[in-house]
Each structure stands twice: as C-alpha cells, then as structure tokens.
Amino acid sequence: MNRKKLIAGVLSLMLAGSLFAGCGSKDTGSAEKKAEGAKYTFRLAETHPADYPTTLGDKKFAELVNERTKGRIKIEVFPSSQLGEEKAVIEQVQLGAIEFTRVSSSPLAEFNKAFGVFSLPYIFDNDAHMWKFLSGEAGNKMLDGLEKSKMKGLAYYSSGSRSFYTKKPVTKVEDLKGLKIRVQQNKINMDLISSLGASATPMPYGEVFSGLQTGVIDGAENNSPSYLTANHYQAVKNYILDGHQRVPEVLLISKVTWDKLSEEDRKIIKQAAIDSVTTQRELWGKFEKESMDKLKANGVVVTEVTDVKPWQAAVKPVIDKHGENYKEELAAIEQARK
Known part of the structure; x- marks a missing residue:
C-alpha cells in the first residue's frame, strides 16, 4: 500500500512538473512575440515617376524603416499615381485604406489653413530661410495640426521655388x-x-x-x-x-495607421522620415542643377x-x-x- 502511494505521489509530481513546464513555454513564446513587435506591410502612394527626387526620397524613407525594424515593417512605394491622383489618395489615407502618401502642401490648406501661408509671395528670402522655418516649432506644429483631419505629417520634402x-x-x-x-x-x-x-x-x-x-x-x-x-x-x-x-512637399501617414503602432514603431517611422529628408533634398538640388544646365544649353x-x-x-x-x-x-x- 505504501508502495502504491509512493508511485502515485511520484506520478502526481511528474504531471504537475509537465504542466508547469507547459505554462512556462507558452509565456516565453508570447513574450518573445511581443518583444519582436507586430509585422506590417504598408503602401505609400506617390504621383511622381519612379526616378523623380521625391519618389527616391520616399524609397529612402521605406528603406530606413525596413532596416531599423529588421524587416518587420515594410513600406512599398507606388509611383506614377498607380494608387490614384492626389485628391483621391488623400481621402484614402484619411480612411486608412492607404497608409502613407507624399503630397504638395497646397491641397493641405483645405485641412489645416496654416498651409495656405506657402501661397504668399516672397515670404522666404531663400531656401535656407524656408528650411529654418520648416524644421522649427511652427513647421512641426503645422504637421501635427493635420491630425484632426485623420492624417499626420511626418516630414517636409523640397520642391524648389x-x-x-x-x-x-x-x-x-x-x-x-x-x-x-x-x-x-x-x-x-x-x-x-x-x-x-x-x-x-x-x-x-x-x-x-x-x-x-x-x-x-x-x-x-x-x-x-x-x-x-x-x-x-x-x-x-x-x-x-x-x-x-x-511650396514644400509633405510626407503623410494615416492617423488610423498611426494609432495602431506601438510607441517604439512611431518613433522609428518619424525619425526615418526626418532622416530621409537629407537624401531627398540632395537629389532635388542635383535635379534642379541638371535642369538648369539643360535649359541654358537650349538657349x-x-x-x-x-x-x-x-x-x-x-x-x-x-x-x-x-x-x-x-x-x-x-x-x-x-x-x-x-
């Protein structure tokens, strides 16, 4: 009888141990998944051609996000109005059907009247003056002011003068x-x-x-x-x-998409947008110079x-x-x- 009790006790301990082990394994897997973060594939709508400086800026942004999330967040850039013209795309971004887009700041005055300031003549002495304003508190406030229209501005791109x-x-x-x-x-x-x-x-x-x-x-x-x-x-x-x-360009994310993201992913996306500006501005400057050289060559x-x-x-x-x-x-x- 004592032997039977002993065997029963050992079996009970073994069963309990296996249950605890099972529970521990489940918790570890869940924690690992959480640590890895959610995986996303997003779309970015662009009206310019694939080789245009602004589109290349979009691609740099997507590349930085992909690198910094180790491939967990992928952003596919669709140039040449493949996802629709500017006005229609803005509406889709507001709904969350398209996650990102790049637009001229002009139509954004409809959603945040502050953007209408760029229509005023000669308010900037030069390019450096404009970028000092855009990168300052007031420029960032304008980007954030789009949130009430279900969009969030991430960064400005150059389109010259x-x-x-x-x-x-x-x-x-x-x-x-x-x-x-x-x-x-x-x-x-x-x-x-x-x-x-x-x-x-x-x-x-x-x-x-x-x-x-x-x-x-x-x-x-x-x-x-x-x-x-x-x-x-x-x-x-x-x-x-x-x-x-x-009139600068603006890189946008849908507020619907933004609200889904973790705080860490928001920081990565915002910083990647800001860091892509350097590439876009350099490419735009080169593009302008090449255009000017061709104009002069044609009289x-x-x-x-x-x-x-x-x-x-x-x-x-x-x-x-x-x-x-x-x-x-x-x-x-x-x-x-x-």
Missing part, C-alpha cells in the same frame, strides 16, 4: 508691367501677379504650351524642372529666378535675382490683404529670418 519665364527679358520688377502671365486660379496668385504690374491669366496647365506659342500669354511661372519637362522653354527663352513662392537666358527686397516691397499689399489669416506663421517666418 517658382519663378517667371517670359518671351521678353525680365530683369527687374518693372519689366513685368503689362505682361499676360498664366497663373493657377486662386485669389492670392491673382493678386500677386497684379501687384507686380502684370495681367493675371488663369489657364489649365495643359494649355500653357500652346498659349505661349500663340501669344495668348506672354509668360508663366514654375520651378526649373517643370519649365524644362513641359517643354515651355521651346516657346519662351527668358527665365528670371525670383523665387516668388516656395534659355537665366537671370538671378540677387536682391529680393524690391520684389517683396511690390507685393506688400498682397501680404497686408491675406496675411491676416497667417499671423502666427508669418511671425515664425520673420523669427526664422533672424
């Missing part, structure tokens, strides 16, 4: 007087052209080339890569680098504006009229100037 190209040479403000200049149709742009003494002529972008050829318009405005790739240089050969507008006369103050003085009525809506942003831009 917009300047005038015309049939007749323009070397100073007064030379624009009476010229018919094509603009995008909004109040600030119309007032900008008028303040410089020219006649604002709204026109769809696709009609600009024929408008320049036929003389319906005397000039237009854009950054140098667009002036080149749209072949507008074939119709008008004078380009004055006045840099009247600097375009390029004039640099070395003193922007006369231009700023000419458009002061525009700032006075529309600046009321951007007091905080303009104050921060002025502070960045110092």
Whole structure:
C-alpha cells in the first residue's frame, strides 16, 4: 500500500512538473512575440515617376524603416499615381485604406489653413530661410495640426521655388508691367501677379504650351524642372529666378495607421522620415542643377535675382490683404529670418 502511494505521489509530481513546464513555454513564446513587435506591410502612394527626387526620397524613407525594424515593417512605394491622383489618395489615407502618401502642401490648406501661408509671395528670402522655418516649432506644429483631419505629417520634402519665364527679358520688377502671365486660379496668385504690374491669366496647365506659342500669354511661372519637362522653354527663352513662392512637399501617414503602432514603431517611422529628408533634398538640388544646365544649353537666358527686397516691397499689399489669416506663421517666418 505504501508502495502504491509512493508511485502515485511520484506520478502526481511528474504531471504537475509537465504542466508547469507547459505554462512556462507558452509565456516565453508570447513574450518573445511581443518583444519582436507586430509585422506590417504598408503602401505609400506617390504621383511622381519612379526616378523623380521625391519618389527616391520616399524609397529612402521605406528603406530606413525596413532596416531599423529588421524587416518587420515594410513600406512599398507606388509611383506614377498607380494608387490614384492626389485628391483621391488623400481621402484614402484619411480612411486608412492607404497608409502613407507624399503630397504638395497646397491641397493641405483645405485641412489645416496654416498651409495656405506657402501661397504668399516672397515670404522666404531663400531656401535656407524656408528650411529654418520648416524644421522649427511652427513647421512641426503645422504637421501635427493635420491630425484632426485623420492624417499626420511626418516630414517636409523640397520642391524648389517658382519663378517667371517670359518671351521678353525680365530683369527687374518693372519689366513685368503689362505682361499676360498664366497663373493657377486662386485669389492670392491673382493678386500677386497684379501687384507686380502684370495681367493675371488663369489657364489649365495643359494649355500653357500652346498659349505661349500663340501669344495668348506672354509668360508663366514654375520651378526649373517643370519649365524644362513641359517643354515651355521651346516657346519662351527668358527665365528670371525670383523665387516668388516656395511650396514644400509633405510626407503623410494615416492617423488610423498611426494609432495602431506601438510607441517604439512611431518613433522609428518619424525619425526615418526626418532622416530621409537629407537624401531627398540632395537629389532635388542635383535635379534642379541638371535642369538648369539643360535649359541654358537650349538657349534659355537665366537671370538671378540677387536682391529680393524690391520684389517683396511690390507685393506688400498682397501680404497686408491675406496675411491676416497667417499671423502666427508669418511671425515664425520673420523669427526664422533672424
């Protein structure tokens, strides 16, 4: 009897030991899984072609996230509007159907009015001035202000500055007087052209080339890569680098996606976005230089504006009229100037 009890006791201990071992194994596996973090595959929508500096910036961002999560978070970049045009993509990002996108800051004014400040003329003295503002408290506040619209801004990318190209040479403000200049149709742009003494002529972008050829318009405005790739240089050969507008790009994540992520993954994604800016800006600078070299090789006369103050003085009525809506942003831009 004592022997039977002894055997029963040993078996009970063995069973209990195996149960404890089983429980311990389960807990370890769960802990390991938690330590590894969740795995994701996200999509990033891009309207530019695959070899465009902004798209390459997107890819650098995706590469950094992949490296820093050891392949746990993958971001696939879809260039050339494969996932839709800008407006439709923004709507999909708000819903969480598309996780990331890169857009111009212009349409974002619809969701956070502060972004409308970039439409104001000559508010930045140069590229360095703009980037000092963007990387400061006010620039970051604008990115965070998109959260109420179910998006979160991660970083800014460069898209250069917009300047005038015309049939007749323009070397100073007064030379624009009476010229018919094509603009995008909004109040600030119309007032900008008028303040410089020219006649604002709204026109769809696709009609600009024929408008320049036929003389319906005397000039237009854009950054140098667009002036080149749209072949507008074939119709008008004078380009004055006045840099009247600097409209940055914005890398976005859906708020729906952001809220799913752990605090650690949020930090990784935010930092990867910021770190990708250096690559994007370097590539954009190279792209601009190559575009400018090609324009000059094709007979375009390029004039640099070395003193922007006369231009700023000419458009002061525009700032006075529309600046009321951007007091905080303009104050921060002025502070960045110092």
